[in-house]
Amino acid sequence: MELMKLEIVTPDGVIFDDEVKQVTLPGSEGEFGVLPKHSTLLSLLDAGVIVIDTKDNREVSVAIDSGYVKVEEEKTLCIVNGAVALSGDDSNLAKAIAEAKELLQKAGDSNMAIAAAMSKVEHIAKGL
Amino acid sequence: MANLKEIKRKISSVKGTQKTTRAMKLVSSAKLKRAEEVAKRSKIYAKKLTELINEIAQKISKSSGGIDNIFFHENPNPKVVDIIFITADKGLCGAFNYQTIKAVNRVRKEYSGATIRLSGIGKKGIAFFKYNKIDMINQIEDLSASPDYDRASKFISTLVEDYINGKTDKIILIHNGYVNMITQEIVEQQILPVDSSTIELKSVSMSELEVEPDDDDTLIDTLIKKYIDYTIYYALLNSLAAEHSARMQAMDSATNNAGEMVKKLTIKFNKARQEAITTELIEIISGMESLK
Secondary structure, eight states: OOOEEEEEEETTEEEEEEEEEEEEEEETTEEEEEOTTOOOEEEEEOSEEEEEEETTSOEEEEEESSEEEEEOSSEEEEEESOEEEEOSSHHHHHHHHHHHHHHHHHHOSOHHHHHHHHHHHHHHHHHO | OHHHHHHHHHHHHHHHHHHHHHHHHHHHHHHHHHHHHHHHHHHHHHHHHHHHHHHHHHHHHHHHSSOOOGGGOOOSSOSEEEEEEEOOSSOOSTTHHHHHHHHHHHHHHHTTTSEEEEEEESHHHHHHHHHTTOOOSEEEOSSSSSOOHHHHHHHHHHHHHHHHTTSOSEEEEEEEEEEETTEEEEEEEEEETTOOSSSOOOOOOOSOOEEESSSHHHHHHHHHHHHHHHHHHHHHHHHHHHHHHHHHHHHHHHHHHHHHHHHHHHHHHHHHHHHHHHHHHHHHHHHHHHHO
C-alpha cells in the first residue's frame, strides 16, 4: 500500500512526523479520511480526534481542539492549537485520556462535535 | 593612613558588586535555557503557519490576478501607521532595550508623513516614551517577562479590529530577537497588511486548491487572525530569550570588569602600603640621623 507523509505541529513542537497509510481528520464540515494522492485541500479542523493508520498497521489517535490541515498528494500537514496523543502503556494512557477530555472540554463551542469526540475518546479507552 | 583605608573599602565594595553580577549571570543563563527551549519549539509552529499563509497568498494571487482580501491589501500611502514594540520589563541587560527604542524611532521617522500610533509592551520602552512625552494608545507591562497567549491575542485584537475598520493602514512590530547565546538582532516585521510581495514564488503545484468551508474568506480570515496572534506571541517568546541572553552577556562583562578593577585596586593598595612603609622608615632614619 502506498504511503504519504503526515506531520502534526502544535505550539509545543512537532508531535507526529512519519509515513502513514491513512488519516481521518475532524474537519469543520464533517469528518473526512485522507489517503495518499488526495487532491490538494485546505480545511479548518474542529475539536475531535485524528485517527492515523501507521505504516506498521497500528492505529494511533490524537485528540485536538482546533486547527488547520493542508492536504497535498504526498504530504498532509496539520497545524493544531492543542493536541494529546492517546497512546502509551496503561498508566500513561489513562493520563492521556484524562488530558484529552480536558482539552476537548476547553475547546467547547460546538457541543455536538465535542460530545462525538468525547465518545470516541472513551471508545478508544475501552478498546485498548 | 586614610588613603589605604579608602582603597580597602573600595575593593570590598567592588567585590560585593561582582558577587551580585555573577549571581545575576547564573540566573539569566538558567532562565535563558528555558526560554530558548520554548522559543525553539514554537518556532516550528510559527514557521509552518507562515508557510501556509504564504502559499495561500500565492495561490490566490495567481488564480485571480490579484488578492482582494483586506488583509493583503497594501496601501501605498499609509495615513495611520501603528507601531508595536516589545522591550523588557527590567534593565541591566546592556543595550537590549535601547536598540529596540532606536529602531522604533527610526521607523517613526520613516513614516513621518503619516500619523503614528504607538503600542508598547514592556516597562522599559513604555518608560522611555512616557519620559519623552510621546503618547501611546496601548501599553501593557509585565507581559514580556511571562508571555501569555491569551493576553497577547487580546492586546493585538483591538489593533486588528482598527485595521479592518480602516482606522489604521499598517501595523508594524519591532522587537529584539534571539539569534544565539551571544547575538541578538532587531526584528522589524510588518504584521498587517500581510506582506505578500516578499514571498518567494517557489514552484507550488498549480492544481486547484479545495477549501473547506468553501466560502474561502472564513478560512483565510481565521487563519490570518491566528497567524497574527501567533506572530505576537512568538515575538514575545523570542524577545524573552533575547533579553536573557543579553542580560547574561552584560552581567558576564560586568563580572569581568569588576575582576579587573579589583586587580587594579589591589596593585594601588599595595603601592600605597609600600609608600607608607617607606615614608615611615625615612622618618625614623632621618630622626636618628638628627640625633647624632
